[in-house]
Amino acid sequence: MKNLRLKSARAAKDLSQEALASLVGVSRQTINAIEKGDYNPTIRLCIAICRALGKTLDELFWEEDPK
Amino acid sequence: MQKNLSWLLGALCGVTLVVIVYLIKRLTSGKQADFDERQTAARGEAFKYAFFTTSFFELLYVCLEAGGISFADQTVGPLLPVLLGVAIFAITAIAKDAYLSLRENPKTTLVFLLLMIASNLLIGIPKFLDGKAFSDGRLTFDGVQLPVAALFLVVLAAFVIHWFRGRRSAEDGEGE
Numbered sequence: 001m002k003n004l005r006l007k008s009a010r011a012a013k014d015l016s017q018e019a020l021a022s023l024v025g026v027s028r029q030t031i032n033a034i035e036k037g038d039y040n041p042t043i044r045l046c047i048a049i050c051r052a053l054g055k056t057l058d059e060l061f062w063e064e065d066p067k
Numbered sequence: 068m069q070k071n072l073s074w075l076l077g078a079l080c081g082v083t084l085v086v087i088v089y090l091i092k093r094l095t096s097g098k099q100a101d102f103d104e105r106q107t108a109a110r111g112e113a114f115k116y117a118f119f120t121t122s123f124f125e126l127l128y129v130c131l132e133a134g135g136i137s138f139a140d141q142t143v144g145p146l147l148p149v150l151l152g153v154a155i156f157a158i159t160a161i162a163k164d165a166y167l168s169l170r171e172n173p174k175t176t177l178v179f180l181l182l183m184i185a186s187n188l189l190i191g192i193p194k195f196l197d198g199k200a201f202s203d204g205r206l207t208f209d210g211v212q213l214p215v216a217a218l219f220l221v222v223l224a225a226f227v228i229h230w231f232r233g234r235r236s237a238e239d240g241e242g243e
Contacts, residue, residue, distance in 0.1 A: 026103035029164035029233070039105050 001037045006060050009053045010035075024048040106165035113159035121152030139206035146211065150218045157222040161229050173230055180223040187216035 010020050010031075017031040024031075024045065033039035034049075041049070046061050053060070102110065125148045131137070132144070139147060160166040167173060191212030194200050200210025 025169070027106060027164060027169055030103050030105040033105060042104055045104060 001063070003035050003037060003060070006049065006053075007035045009055050009060060013053055015053075020049070020052060023052040101168040101170070102165065103169060106163075106168075109163035109165035110160055113156045113163065113165065116159050117152040117156035120155045121148045124148030124151055137205055140202070140208065142208040143206055143211050147214060150214055154218050154221050158225045161222070161225045164229075164233070166226070173226075176226065177223075177230075180219055180226065183219040184216050184223060187212040187219065191216055 010017070015023070017035070018028045021028045021031045025048070026045065030039065030041075034041055046057055050057055050060055125145060128144055128148060132141075137144070157166060167176060191200065191210065194209045195213060200207060200213060206214075
């Protein structure tokens with residue numbers, strides 16, 4: 001599932017994938033894979049991304065129960 | 068005796084080169100990890116594919132030899148599945164954007180691959196033309212540079228295709 005909340009939070013901060021990747025110490029392709037839903041990051045990387053974007057884990061990564 | 072000494076010196080040069088490259092990498096690497104967590108996982112998967120490919124083709128080679136079907140002499144035959152495994156690892160890692168570490172420059176890797184192809188062809192082609200690469204229809208150790216060059220050629224092709232596709236997708240809206 002695509003992570004559009006991450007993409008919009010990154011865009012709101014006016015950061016490119018490359019810039020965010022550099023801030024959290026991963027490759028641009030990894031940020032791209034997370035946004036596309038192709039890769040599930042570890043909690044450590046989720047926290048690093050949240051800190052870089054000034055968001056909480058809930059705001060970026062929590063998915064509501066579909067029921 | 069002379070041949071043994073040459074072999075020993077060659078092996079010593081190889082080991083020395085590996086130690087020098089390792090030390091340079093250790094001294095020049097900073098605190099940042101070489102590969103990120105996604106790349107590490109992808110490389111692990113690539114290694115798994117390479118391991119099973121090598122194991123399967125080694126088994127096939129042994130079965131063919133036992134059955135009297137031989138396409139390479141025993142000094143080079145077991146090396147061919149290893150080359151295949153290396154190719155599988157490299158291509159899988161390239162496809163998953165996990166071949167280059169975070170600090171590696173693609174152009175440096177491109178130059179390295181071109182040098183490997185050129186040097187192997189430079190040695191391999193004259194031996195092939197002299198008829199030393201094959202004996203009784205079987206690949207000999209003198210011809211080993213040809214499959215090695217082919218390996219690096221395949222890796223180069225995968226690398227270049229993926230590199231240009233990655234650059235284009237990055238320009239067209241960051242891989243979307």
